Amino acid sequence: MQPSDDRVFAAFCASGLWPGLGITLAGALAEAGIRTPGDVTTSALASLPKVGQLRAGRLLSAFIAAQPAYDIVALLLQAGLAPRLAGRCVEIFGPGALRLLKDDPWRLLQLSGVSVADADALARAALPGILPSDDRRSRALVGWVLTQVARDGDTLATLERVTDDLLSYRVADPQAAIAAACEAGAVEAVSTVLDSTLALTRYAEAEREIASSVHRLTDAAKQIGQVRPARRRKAGEDIDPDGLDSVQRSAVDNALTHGLSVLTGGPGTGKSRTVATLVREAERAGKSVALAAPTGRAAKRLAELCDAEAMTIHRMLGVQPRSDTDDDGNARVDFSAGFARGADWPLDQDIVVVDEASMLDVELAAALLRACADGTHVLVVGDSAQLPSIGPGQVLADLIGSNTVPVVELTTLYRQEAGGAIARLATAVRSGSLPAVDSPEREVVIVPARGSAECAHRVVQLMTDSIPRALEIPAEQIQVVTPVHRGPAGTLALNAALKAVLNPPKAPSGKGFSRFDEGDRVVATANHLEVSPTGFANGEVGVVTKVADKVVTVDFGSGPAEISGKALADITHGWAITVHRAQGSEFRAVIVVLPPEAGRMLSRPLVYTGLTRAQRHLSIVHGTGPALAHAVHDIRNKPRRTALRDFLG
DNA sequence: CGTAAGCC
Numbered sequence: 136m137q138p139s140d141d142r143v144f145a146a147f148c149a150s151g152l153w154p155g156l157g158i159t160l161a162g163a164l165a166e167a168g169i170r171t172p173g174d175v176t177t178s179a180l181a182s183l184p185k186v187g188q189l190r191a192g193r194l195l196s197a198f199i200a201a202q203p204a205y206d207i208v209a210l211l212l213q214a215g216l217a218p219r220l221a222g223r224c225v226e227i228f229g230p231g232a233l234r235l236l237k238d239d240p241w242r243l244l245q246l247s248g249v250s251v252a253d254a255d256a257l258a259r260a261a262l263p264g265i266l267p268s269d270d271r272r273s274r275a276l277v278g279w280v281l282t283q284v285a286r287d288g289d290t291l292a293t294l295e296r297v298t299d300d301l302l303s304y305r306v307a308d309p310q311a312a313i314a315a316a317c318e319a320g321a322v323e324a325v326s327t328v329l330d331s332t333l334a335l336t337r338y339a340e341a342e343r344e345i346a347s348s349v350h351r352l353t354d355a356a357k358q359i360g361q362v363r364p365a366r367r368r369k370a371g372e373d374i375d376p377d378g379l380d381s382v383q384r385s386a387v388d389n390a391l392t393h394g395l396s397v398l399t400g401g402p403g404t405g406k407s408r409t410v411a412t413l414v415r416e417a418e419r420a421g422k423s424v425a426l427a428a429p430t431g432r433a434a435k436r437l438a439e440l441c442d443a444e445a446m447t448i449h450r451m452l453g454v455q456p457r458s459d460t461d462d463d464g465n466a467r468v469d470f471s472a473g474f475a476r477g478a479d480w481p482l483d484q485d486i487v488v489v490d491e492a493s494m495l496d497v498e499l500a501a502a503l504l505r506a507c508a509d510g511t512h513v514l515v516v517g518d519s520a521q522l523p524s525i526g527p528g529q530v531l532a533d534l535i536g537s538n539t540v541p542v543v544e545l546t547t548l549y550r551q552e553a554g555g556a557i558a559r560l561a562t563a564v565r566s567g568s569l570p571a572v573d574s575p576e577r578e579v580v581i582v583p584a585r586g587s588a589e590c591a592h593r594v595v596q597l598m599t600d601s602i603p604r605a606l607e608i609p610a611e612q613i614q615v616v617t618p619v620h621r622g623p624a625g626t627l628a629l630n631a632a633l634k635a636v637l638n639p640p641k642a643p644s645g646k647g648f649s650r651f652d653e654g655d656r657v658v659a660t661a662n663h664l665e666v667s668p669t670g671f672a673n674g675e676v677g678v679v680t681k682v683a684d685k686v687v688t689v690d691f692g693s694g695p696a697e698i699s700g701k702a703l704a705d706i707t708h709g710w711a712i713t714v715h716r717a718q719g720s721e722f723r724a725v726i727v728v729l730p731p732e733a734g735r736m737l738s739r740p741l742v743y744t745g746l747t748r749a750q751r752h753l754s755i756v757h758g759t760g761p762a763l764a765h766a767v768h769d770i771r772n773k774p775r776r777t778a779l780r781d782f783l784g
Numbered sequence: 785c786g787t788a789a790g791c792c
Contacts, residue, residue, distance in 0.1 A: 430789055449790045494789075525788045619786065662790080673789070715788055736786055 138212045140171045143205070150218040152204045154197040160186070172198075172205070206233045214260035216253055220246065237261045241275035244282075251276065251304055267305060273312035276304055278321045281335045285527040289776040290338040290497060293330045327781045338527055339778060341497040345530065346782035348504035349540060352394030355509035359391040359485065360420035377416075383409040386543035387416060390486065390514040393541050395504075397492075397534050398516045400545030401565060402721070402747045403558070406516055407440040409545070410488055413514065414441045417486050425484035427451045427503075429494040429524075431662035431672035432719045435693065437490045447662070448489065448499060452476040452506055474502050481508035491719060492517030496526025497779070520565045521747075522718055522740045523775065533779035540783075550750075557746065557753050564743045577606060582756045587730035590624040590758040591632060597726050597754050598710070599636045606724075606752055610637055611656075613752075614676065614722035615711035616745050617730070618737070624730035624758070629711035637710065651687050651706075655679040658709030658716060659691075663702045669694040674716050676709045714745045725749035731758040738773075 138146075147153065148161040160183060167182050169175060175198050180191035207221040210233065223246050224232045235242060240258035243249050258265050258272065280300045284292040294313070301309035313333065316322040325334045334342075375384055386409050389396035400406055410426075417424045426445035428434040438445035453475030476482055487507055489495070492515045495503075507513055519532040535542050548558050556574035563570050572579050582597065584590045598613050615633070619625040634640075638654040651657065656678055664670035671677070677691035686699045689706065698706060711728075727745040729737065746753055 447790065454791050496789090499790085522787090621786085713787070733786085741787090 138209065143209045143212055144171050146212055146218040147201075147205050147208045147221075150208065150221070152208065152218070152222050153194075153201055155190075155194050156197075203230045203232055207236065210236065210257070210260060214253075214256040216256060220249070239271045239275070240265075241272050244275050244279045251279070268307055270312075270315060273301070273306045273308070274315045274319060276301055276306055277312050277316035277333070278335065281322060281333060284776075285335065285338065287775075288523055288527050288529070290342060290527045291325060291327065291332040291334050291776045291778055293332050293776075297333050325778050325781075327778060328784075332776070332778075334778060338497055341501040342528065342777065342779045342782055344501040345497065345504055345779055348501070348507070349395050349534070349783060351509060352504070352507060352511060352513060353540065354394070356392070356394030356512060357510060359422055359512060360416065377412050379409060379412055380405075380547065382543060382545055382547070383412075386514075386545075387413045389541045389543060390488075390512055391416070391420075393512065394510075395513045395515065395534075395540050397531070397540055397542040398514060398545070399519055399531070399535060399542065401518055401520065401548075401561060403548045403550040404545035405547075405549050406490075406518075406545060407437070410437070410490065410514070410516060411441045413486070413488070414443055422485040423483065424486045424488060425451060425482055426488050426490070428490040429499065430491065430674065430719060431664065432674035433491040433494075435672045435675075436719065437488075439693070445490075448495075448503055449474075451482070452502055474506065476506035477502070478505055480506075482506050482511065484511070486512045486514065488514045488516060490516045492531040493519055493521045494524050494718075495528075495530040496524040497528035497530060497777070498526060500528070500530040520740060521744045522715060527775070528777050528779065529775045530779065532774070533777055533783070537780045537783035557749050557751075560753070561743065561747050564739065564746065567739060578752060580752075580754045582754055584756055584758045587622055587624040587732055587758055590728055590730045590756050591629060593756045594624070594629055594711070594726055594728055595632050595636060597756070598633060602724060602726075602752065602754065608724045608752055611678075612723040613726060614717070614720075614724070614748065615726045615728065616714050616717045616748055617711055617728040618714055618733040618741060618745075619730070620713065622730060622732050624728050624733075624756075626707075626711045626713055629728070630708035633710040634708060649682050649685075649687060649703075651679045651682055651708075653679050653682055656709045657689055657706045658712050659706055660716070661705035663696075663698070663705060666696045666698055666702055669696065671696045671698075673705075674712075674719055676712070676720065714741055717748050718744055721748050721750050723750050724752035724754075726754045726756060729755065729757040 148156060148164055163183050167179060169179050175195060177191045177195050180186055180194050181188055204221040204225045207224050208218045211218055211220055224236065227245060228235045240261045241254045243254045243257050280297050281292055297313065298309040301312055306312050317324060321336055322333055323336050323339050325332050325339055383405055386398045390413050398406055398409060414424050426437050426441060426443055427448045428437055429448055431447055434445045434447050455473050455475055489503065515531060515534060517531045519535060523529055534540055556572065556579040560572060560579055572581050582593050584593050594615055598610050598615060602608050602613055603610055615629055617624055617626055617629060620627055638652060640652055656676065659671045659673050659675045662672050671691050675691045677689040679687055680690050681688035686697050687703060689696050689698060725748045
């Protein structure tokens with residue numbers, strides 16, 4: 136049944152798809168007699184409250200320009216789907232979106248968060264009488280299944296897995312569907328040493344390009360500077376005059392010799408010190424070094440530790456948002472578009488160092504290596520035991536596992552806490568075991584709790600009372616780290632509880648614009664390097680020092696930031712942060728919370744990343760009952776299924 | 785079954 140004109144119009148106006156029309160104005164339309172598209176005229180719009188001729192004219196042209204989205208809203212309503220989807224349809228498929236969707240409604244599956252049932256509903260609305268056995272459906276589902284797999288980090292899926300999934304969605308002939316999807320080009324067959332697998336073409340191409348770049352860089356490399364003869368060392372000491380041990384020294388030598396090499400190891404083993412030495416020696420040899428990392432926080436830390444410029448990989452490669460201005464001046468921004476730096480215009484530096492490489496997904500790695508000309512030396516630095524990348528792939532682990540590039544693994548701990556309970560626990564978890572904690576000096580404390588509410592209670596107790604009292608570590612130096620945002624032991628609830636004790640609101644609420652009080656701990660959730668005076672990076676934790684005149688001043692440790700306007704949306708309370716966001720930061724004392732409802736997402740990298748954030752004290756609050764050992768022994772360490780190792784070999 | 789970077 137066709138929804139009536141005014142129903143479509145109302146849904147369209149309420150869904151934010153009409154640029155310039157806010158909620159208030161949308162609510163006032165009906166009263167002004169604007170109920171269908173035919174009612175939208177300059178004079179009718181000008182009769183709205185606070186709308187003059189100029190604004191009315193702008194609203195009218197925005198309405199006309201939004202016609203493609205409007206038509207899709209009608210179709211979506213007919214299918215019983217959310218009108219909001221229309222905006223993303225136009226973004227992805229362009230102004231001809233309606234036509235494309237009517238030709239093949241299952242293209243809707245290309246939008247994230249759309250279910251197969253949603254796409255089927257759209258198909259029934261767009262093409263009455265359509266059969267579920269339609270070839271377009273089967274073909275689209277092949278790509279969709281692989282996209283689901285990629286959300287878990289895999290770039291490959293076995294034929295068996297894809298076939299089973301297709302059957303579960305009532306695709307009668309999976310083999311034919313797969314053949315059709317391959318024919319269409321979105322999917323390709325990849326044979327690995329183990330299995331016949333399928334991959335989305337974009338990821339297979341990325342992994343192939345990484346492998347060929349590695350070979351190209353390896354073949355083209357020429358020695359930089361001179362390989363140093365072994366330095367004289369004091370008897371019994373394995374430290375050279377630069378303060379590097381022999382293993383660290385070999386990593387520097389690898390980087391000066393090979394086109395691509397890897398430096399890996401846990402926290403405190405001297406990866407950064409090694410990179411800093413490489414930078415110094417390269418500069419001494421008259422060679423330039425580019426320092427980069429996947430995240431702003433990691434780049435900022437790298438810059439501090441090496442006392443040199445560092446930036447995100449995106450920025451280094453000159454990410455080029457494709458800002459199509461469509462016919463009516465509506466900006467469409469697409470950041471997946473491409474990079475200024477590539478084979479045609481490679482990076483200028485002789486050596487490229489990329490830190491925190493565990494966060495590299497296949498597409499970013501491919502882009503990075505593409506931008507390295509023959510003769511460039513790339514040093515890949517990271518800890519493959521930490522959380523894997525958000526995007527698909529496991530570039531660092533595959534480079535290490537391929538045995539085709541030189542790898543140096545640092546294992547000696549050099550921090551003062553070396554040999555302490557945190558370090559022992561980290562080393563054990565890193566290799567997959569969880570020994571009973573033996574820490575009479577209370578460097579590591581295990582706090583069992585029953586249920587997530589009790590977890591939350593224990594966290595507040597530890598941070599506001601036990602740790603400051605018993606260990607003389609003030610709350611300001613304690614960081615809570617949890618796997619989740621939601622739930623009683625997620626960041627939202629914990630921050631509310633911690634604020635109530637540590638920094639209750641001073642003025643009655645209604646002070647105005649700000650969610651923050653002086654003394655609040657905050658964490659950045661996006662990069663704002665432009666904020667004066669020094670900018671801040673995602674994941675940085677700071678304290679609010681001043682709230683005034685619509686400006687929140689935060690002391691981030693790396694310096695103060697005066698935050699106002701849109702940037703304010705990118706800080707939140709930060710007494711408790713997620714493990715993911717804590718990656719790349721360390722704190723004097725850390726409380727790791729493992730609530731029962733996070734059990735399903737527990738993984739070895741998650742636990743390892745969480746507990747290695749702690750420098751001097753670690754409390755683990757676990758809600759898995761007396762079965763902690765059991766829970767952690769069973770931590771699954773499911774490697775991602777990828778093609779890179781096969782392509783490299 | 786929930787986490788989550790980067791870019792204008």
